[in-house]
Amino acid sequence: MDVNALGLLVEIIDAGNLSRAAARLGMSRANVSHRLSQFERELGQQLLRRTTRQIEPTELGRRLYEHGRSIRHELQAADESVAALGQALQGRVRLSVPNGYGQLAMAGWLTDFMRRYPGIALEVIFDNTVEDLMEGRVDCAVRVMNDPPEHLVARHLGPVQYVACATPACVAQWGRPQTLQELLRRPLIASGLTEQKLRMAGLQPLAKGDAALPMRLVSPNFHFLREALLQGLGMGIVPDYMVSESIASGALQELVLPAGSLDFLATHKYLLYMPTRFQTRAIRTLIDFVHTRALEDAA
16 A cells, blocks of 8 residues: 555545645645545545545544554654654744633642643643633643633643631631522622532522622632632632632631532533644643643542
């Protein structure tokens, strides 16, 4: 089998159509189309179903694409091994992390990583979308979500549980709620997503005529929410990683509710990357490091 033609097939499928593949390869569209047709004639099988704008691989085309992608990655890894022979681990890694989890849980990990691997340069972007990963602006991304996109490789970093908490002064002032319904009658601090899930669950606001108070503070900025909690401005329903240190120190107290009361808010953390892109040693090292640290913290 023609390995070069197999590589062309990979480029075409990755690009999404012949024109983009031609631009990436520095070839004309007609040349790309001719070489693909020649490859299909040699195999006696159609590899792609072509329309004016998009292409879709046939079953054989999909299988050959997987083989071709593996071969390309192995060759890139071999080239990198030769180039890095006798050299310390080095390179640049672009990592995207969510604002809350990235700042409150991962900042210490990433500084430890930089001390351990001084030859690796990090570019850390605080964002909550996956578009930057899909469009190639970053090499990998950490996201908090219920389910990862199917077209991405996802390494599970552990669950995100939610806790209710408040300062000792708040508890003394407003009393210690025994149920979620009682908590919702206190001045509440939470993110907009938490407020939305409370509403979807029919819990916020409560039934008309009930003694429910409106949310005291809603914000997507977890640093701001945590500071408001520490200042005693209300009682919080927040992710565990956001307040674990404050609870351990006694600055905040966990408000113990009946088991399962906050399970509907629980979600997961994932480290995501594109299966079609080659991961350098520097990228693989960061991925393994973050995965290990996340599991250690969750233990």
